[in-house]
Amino acid sequence: xxxxGPTGDGLEAGADGAVDDGHYHLRLYVAGQTAKSLAxxxxxxxxxxxxxxxxxxxxxxxxxxxxxxxxxxxxxAIPTLVRRLPAPLKRIIGDLSNTEKVLVGLDIRxxxxxL
Numbered sequence: 735x736x737x738x739g740p741t742g743d744g745l746e747a748g749a750d751g752a753v754d755d756g757h758y759h760l761r762l763y764v765a766g767q768t769a770k771s772l773a774x775x776x777x778x779x780x781x782x783x784x785x786x787x788x789x790x791x792x793x794x795x796x797x798x799x800x801x802x803x804x805x806x807x808x809x810x811a812i813p814t815l816v817r818r819l820p821a822p823l824k825r826i827i828g829d830l831s832n833t834e835k836v837l838v839g840l841d842i843r844x845x846x847x848x849l
Contacts, residue, residue: 758782758790758840759819765812766798770829774813777830785842815839 762778764771775794782790795803797812807816807825817824817840826839837843 756789757819758786758817759793760790760840761793761795761807761816761818763795763797763804763807763809763812763814763816766796771813773829773831774815777836778815781830781833781836785837817841 760778760782762774764774778792782792797804797809807814807823809816811827813827813829815826815830815836817826824839824841826836828835830836
């Protein structure tokens with residue numbers, strides 16, 4: 735885990751933290767430590783380890799601490815996951831419990847054994 739990101743929140747990096755063509759930069763917007771926010775964080779970490787191991791970093795932004803950051807990614811509901819890289823930018827709203835919805839929303843092809 736690397737040091738604090740530009741927002742003051744922790745930033746988790748994959749393998750070497752480098753951003754390359756196959757690297758996903760994900761930003762999760764939450765509001766405090768609610769059950770839905772905690773579920774979204776846990777579901778996202780599980781999903782990334784299963785489908786993007788070593789090729790992702792997650793930035794968690796708590797809008798209770800930094801409400802002004804919601805405008806940058808046009809956040810209207812929480813929790814919201816924003817895929818910053820690879821382009822184009824994509825958003826998923828909810829607790830990320832539906833793996834198929836997350837795969838489609840992030841444009842990730844499921845592993846062959848999951849079909």
